Amino acid sequence: MNMIIMGPPGAGKGTAAESIRAAYGLAHISTGDLLRAAVKAGTELGLKASVYMDAGKLVPDDVVIGLVEKRLGEADAANGFMLDGFPRTIPQAKALSEMLDRIGRKLDVVINLKVDDDVIIRRIAGRLICPSCGTIYNAYMNMPADGLCKCGGRPARRKDDEPEAVKTRLVAYKAQSEPLIGWYRERGLLAEVESSGTPVEVFAKISDVLSKHSGAGKW
C-alpha cells in the first residue's frame, strides 16, 4: 500500500501519520522531518532549507524531490510508504508520478484531512514538539504537569508555528497545495476525512477509508 496523507498545517497529519505507521507498518516519509533532520545535522542542504522553513515558505522543489527520491529507495519503503507533507505543489505531484513510474510503483490512495481555519489556529497555537524525540504535545490538551516529555526533553514551539509564520504557511497552502486536491480527485485517488475530532476519532475514520481501499485492511 502506497499512500499520501495531506491537509493544511495543523490538520493533525503528524499525529494521524504516526498512528497509520504503527498500525499498518508503512514507511513514514515526512519531508518536514527529513528537512528538520538535515537542518539539525547542519548539512549544506539543511542550511539552505532552514532559511525557507524559518520564514514558513516552501523549500525549492528540486531540493525536496531529491530527498524523497533518495528516501523511497531505502529498504523499509519497499513494502509500502506513506508520504506526509509531499507533494505540496503540482510540479512536485508531477515529479512524484514520474519518479514512481521510473521505479515501477504506484499510489493507492490520497487521504486529505479537512479542517476549518479556526480549529487550525487553535491547534497550532498550543502545539509543542519535543526536540529530542519528536513527540507532539498540545499545551492546552495533553501537556505533562512538569512540562517535560516522557523522554526527559523539554517540548518547545517550532519556529514555523509562530503566528506570523503560520499565516504565511496557510496562504502558501491555499495557493499551492489546494490544487492538489483536484489533481488527485481527477485521478480517482482522493479520499476526504473530516479531522475535527480527537486523534482517536480521526484515526478511526482513516482506518475505515484504508480498509475500503485495501479490501481486508491488509496489503
Ligand code: AMP
Ligand atoms: P511540515 O513539517 O510538513 O509542516 O514542513 C515544515 C516546513 O518544511 C514547511 O513549512 C516547508 O518550509 C518545508 N517543507 C516540508 N515539505 C515540503 C515540500 N514538500 N515542499 C517544500 N517545502 C517543504
